[in-house]
Amino acid sequence: MPSSPLLQVEDLTSHYGPIQALHGISLEVNPGELVAMVGANGAGKTTLLHTLSNVHKASSGKVYFEGTEITRTAPHKIVKAGICHVPEGRQVFGPLSVEDNLLLGSFSQRRNKAWVEEELGKIYQLFPILKEKHRQAAGTLSGGQQQMLAIGRALLGNPKLLLLDEPSMGLAPLLVAEIFRVVRELNEKGVTILLVEQNAKAALGIADRGYVLETGRVVLSADADDLLADEAVQKAYLGH
Amino acid sequence: MKRLGGLSLFALAVALLPFIFPDNYYVTVVAVSAGLHAILAISLNLLMGYAGQISLGHAAFFGIGAYTSAVLTTRYGWNPWPSILVGLAFTGTLAYIVARPILKLKGHYLAMATLGLGIIVHIFIVQMGWLTGGPDGMGGIPTLSVFGWTIDSDERWYVAIGVLLVLVIWLALNIIDSRSGRALRALHGSEVAAEMMGINTAATKTGVFVLAALIASVAGSVFAHQQAFVSPDSFSFFFSIELVTMVVLGGMASTYGAVLGAIILTFLPELLVIFEDYEVMIFGGILMGMMIFLPQGLFIGLKDLLHKLVHKRSNKAKQAASQKENNHGVA
Numbered sequence: 001m002p003s004s005p006l007l008q009v010e011d012l013t014s015h016y017g018p019i020q021a022l023h024g025i026s027l028e029v030n031p032g033e034l035v036a037m038v039g040a041n042g043a044g045k046t047t048l049l050h051t052l053s054n055v056h057k058a059s060s061g062k063v064y065f066e067g068t069e070i071t072r073t074a075p076h077k078i079v080k081a082g083i084c085h086v087p088e089g090r091q092v093f094g095p096l097s098v099e100d101n102l103l104l105g106s107f108s109q110r111r112n113k114a115w116v117e118e119e120l121g122k123i124y125q126l127f128p129i130l131k132e133k134h135r136q137a138a139g140t141l142s143g144g145q146q147q148m149l150a151i152g153r154a155l156l157g158n159p160k161l162l163l164l165d166e167p168s169m170g171l172a173p174l175l176v177a178e179i180f181r182v183v184r185e186l187n188e189k190g191v192t193i194l195l196v197e198q199n200a201k202a203a204l205g206i207a208d209r210g211y212v213l214e215t216g217r218v219v220l221s222a223d224a225d226d227l228l229a230d231e232a233v234q235k236a237y238l239g240h
Numbered sequence: 241m242k243r244l245g246g247l248s249l250f251a252l253a254v255a256l257l258p259f260i261f262p263d264n265y266y267v268t269v270v271a272v273s274a275g276l277h278a279i280l281a282i283s284l285n286l287l288m289g290y291a292g293q294i295s296l297g298h299a300a301f302f303g304i305g306a307y308t309s310a311v312l313t314t315r316y317g318w319n320p321w322p323s324i325l326v327g328l329a330f331t332g333t334l335a336y337i338v339a340r341p342i343l344k345l346k347g348h349y350l351a352m353a354t355l356g357l358g359i360i361v362h363i364f365i366v367q368m369g370w371l372t373g374g375p376d377g378m379g380g381i382p383t384l385s386v387f388g389w390t391i392d393s394d395e396r397w398y399v400a401i402g403v404l405l406v407l408v409i410w411l412a413l414n415i416i417d418s419r420s421g422r423a424l425r426a427l428h429g430s431e432v433a434a435e436m437m438g439i440n441t442a443a444t445k446t447g448v449f450v451l452a453a454l455i456a457s458v459a460g461s462v463f464a465h466q467q468a469f470v471s472p473d474s475f476s477f478f479f480s481i482e483l484v485t486m487v488v489l490g491g492m493a494s495t496y497g498a499v500l501g502a503i504i505l506t507f508l509p510e511l512l513v514i515f516e517d518y519e520v521m522i523f524g525g526i527l528m529g530m531m532i533f534l535p536q537g538l539f540i541g542l543k544d545l546l547h548k549l550v551h552k553r554s555n556k557a558k559q560a561a562s563q564k565e566n567n568h569g570v571a
Contacts, residue, residue, distance in 0.1 A: 055432050079438030091433035093426050095493075103419075104426050108438035110419065157438060 004067060006031045006192055007052075007083075007161055012061035014044075014051045021047040023216040024061065029161065029194050034187040036224060038200035038237060039213030045196040046088050048213070049163045052194075053085045054078055065161070080108045082160030089169060090150040094139030098130055098149060101138045105153030116156060123152040126182065144175040151182065155191075162186070164195045168202060180206050200237035204228045212237075246496070247410055254402045258395065266510065268394035272466065274506035275401040276459055279408045281486040281498035283455035286412060288484070289493035290421070291448045292428030293343060294351050297358025298483050301453040303365060303475030304331045305460025307372055310381050310470045315371070320384050324461040328454055335453035339446040358480050365472045377471025384465045397466050404462065405499075408455060412495045415451075424448055425493075489530060491537020500539045 005028035014022040021044050029035045039045050050056035052063060054075050063071045070078055079085075084105070093101050102123065106116040124131035127148040133141065138149055147167055154162055164183065168176040176199065184206045187193050197203035204210050204224040212220035212233060220227065227233050261267050284298045308327035312318040318326075342353045365372050372378060384391050384400070391400050415421050423444050426434040431441050464470050482505060490501025508526065512519045534541030 050432075053436060055435050074440070075435040076438045076440040079436065085436040087433055087436055091430050091436075093429040093433070095429070096422070096425055100422055100425075104422050104434075104437045104439075107419070107423065153437070 005029060005064075006033075006066060007194065008064040009052070010062045010064075012048070012051060012063065013059045014047055014056060015059050016047075020059075021216050022051065025213075025216070025218055027211055027218060027221070029192060031192055032187075032190065033209065034184070034193045034195065034207045036200075036203040036207035036210040037194065037196045037213055038198070038203055038210060038227075040237070041198060042215075043213040044216040045198075045213055046165055047216075049085065049088075049165050049194075049196055052078075052163060053083065076108070079157055082158065083163060084154040084157035084159035084161075085163045086150045086154045086165060086167065088165040090143075090146045092138040092141070092146050092149050092153070095137055097135050098138050098141070099134040101149055102130070102134075102153050102156055105156035106158075108157055112158070115158070119156055119158070123155060127152055143170050144172070144179070147171065147175075147179055148182070151179075151186075155186070159191060162191050162193045164193060166197060167195070168197060168199045176202060200233070201228070247406065247413065250409065250496070250499075251402075251406045254406065258398060266507070268398050270507060270510050272394065272397050272401050274503045275398075275405045276463055276466075277483070277486060277506050278405055278499040278502035279401075279459045280456055280483055281490065281502040282408055282412050282495055283452040283459070284483050285487045285490075285492070285495065285498040286415065286424070286455075287448055287452040288487055289491075289498070290416060290428060291424040291445060293445060293449070294347075294484070295354040295449075295452075296351050296477070296480050296484065297354040297356070297361070298452070298456055299475045299477070299480040300358045300361035301331050301335065301456035302460040302463070302479070303361055303472075304334065305457030306464040306470050306475065307365060307460075308457075309461035309464045310378055311371055313382055313465075314378060314380050320382060320461075320465055324458065327457050327461050331453050331457035332450055335450045336446065339449040340442065343442070343445040343449060355477065355480075358477055362472060362476055365475065372472075375472060377469060377473075379469040381464050381468045381470065383468065384462070391465075401462065401466070404458075409495055409499065411455075416495070420444070420447070428493075485527070489527065489538055491539040491541065494537065494539050497537050497539030501537070504538065 007029040009025055009027045012022055012025040013020065025048060027037075037045055037048065047056060051058050054070070054073060058071050061071070062069055065078075065081055065083060070081065073081070093104065096104070102120060106119070109116050124134075129145055130149060130152060133145070138146065141149060151164070151167070167179050167183065171179065180202050183193065183195065195203055195207060204227050207224040210222065210224045210227045211218050212227065220230070220233065222230070228238070257271065258267050280298065280302060284295060287293050287295055305327040308330055309320060309323045312323035312326060313320055338357060342350065342357070345353050366375055368374070386400070391397055416424070423434065423439045426437060426439060427441055427444055434441050463474070486501035486505045487498050488501070489505065490499065491497030508523060509519065512522055515522055530538060536544070
């Protein structure tokens with residue numbers, strides 16, 4: 001294993017008022033990896049990603065990104081540092097055009113105009129439907145198209161680490177496969193990804209390593225293939 | 241270019257109006273106050289319509305601008321222009337100081353806090369009689385002159401405020417279309433998602449709040465010089481509500497909508513005077529009707545309606561054309 005992980009999380013806890021949602025999470029993501037975090041509804045997956053982006057405050061514990069502590073760094077500075085977040089339920093800006101949504105993703109890259117333009121072209125290549133509808137309001141897109149938009153938008157932030165929250169949510173199986181193919185492809189192109197998913201089978205299918213989250217605790221961590229073969233995991237998450 | 245097209249059309253309409261209706265009370269008097277209201281509505285719309293932050297105290301900034309100009313020019317004999325600048329500095333500082341704590345609040349709580357701000361400023365104006373003249377107000381405010389051109393008639397005020405309005409519209413359109421404008425609109429959608437885009441939401445909200453306050457302050461100063469008299473009534477809670485109504489009526493998140501809302505809300509009461517005792521009732525009825533039938537606001541609602549009509553006609557024309565062609569084929 002490489003000596004310095006891109007993202008290192010140590011004993012992270014987080015609360016909603018008096019209720020503790022994360023009970024001391026530790027994990028790491030190495031450069032170039034695709035790491036899956038699987039778990040049931042309410043296990044704390046979204047909270048974990050929100051805490052990493054610091055849109056939800058951590059109560060204790062530490063988050064390091066490229067060796068620098070970012071536990072209390074303001075969210076917009078975390079994006080600038082290179083962690084881009086594809087939120088749960090896509091959260092595209094409905095009344096804004098597809099292109100405005102994408103450009104919002106590049107908000108942290110204002111000094112990088114040439115790069116943004118080039119990257120925008122690449123994203124239109126990756127998702128031709130977005131180019132076709134670039135003037136339409138994002139809210140008029142279908143769920144799958146919105147997911148593509150949310151991913152494209154995050155890519156325009158020039159991420160070193162992409163946080164993907166439940167990209168399969170509410171999508172037809174065919175579309176899920178398409179989205180996961182794109183995620184795999186992005187990772188092969190060099191984007192490091194932390195993927196959070198209820199769809200454990202699909203997520204572990206494309207991931208290098210995986211963690212299993214249960215009620216705010218990491219209960220298992222192993223190579224993705226081993227987790228797929230694990231009996232407990234199969235019983236709980238894969239429906240075997 | 242499209243942006244400039246709409247704006248030049250609007251500017252042309254403003255320029256031609258006095259020639260179409262010469263010496264008309266509605267043009268030289270009512271339209272001037274409609275123009276000032278439009279400037280205020282545009283500034284409030286940046287905050288409310290685009291950034292989604294409600295303010296029930298916008299009249300406060302209008303009032304601070306007006307009273308700073310009034311006090312400095314009459315009591316201290318200042319030239320109007322530096323007075324306007326001091327008003328801007330004063331309003332901007334106050335807006336900046338209150339913005340952070342106030343804009344942390346959301347929804348009803350933000351409404352309450354801005355309402356409180358408006359009422360506090362109003363009370364200050366009323367109570368500081370030694371400076372502001374108290375409830376009686378203060379008169380004798382000199383008029384403005386621009387490079388030796390003294391604005392000393394209703395017609396000249398029409399020109400001055402027309403120019404200012406076109407400038408403010410141009411400013412607003414440019415802001416909305418910029419990187420910061422996108423940030424504002426993102427904020428309106430979802431604050432968390434906006435933060436995930438790397439937008440500093442607190443700074444963005446503060447920025448738009450201060451900008452809206454600054455525009456209102458300029459409008460206030462100009463208002464004071466134009467009326468030559470100010471009194472606290474013009475800056476009360478009710479006026480704040482009226483501004484909100486203009487924005488909502490015209491159509492949130494539309495600059496021309498705000499202008500239209502301001503024009504209608506200024507002209508309607510003037511026109512309804514003929515109904516005497518029933519004026520307010522009819523006014524309320526019209527507002528309710530508009531909101532029920534055009535809930536997106538007047539400007540967008542009418543635009544959509546027009547769009548549909550044109551579409552229908554062109555569709556019909558197409559159908560007729562294709563039918564003709566078919567007939568030809570048969571023949």
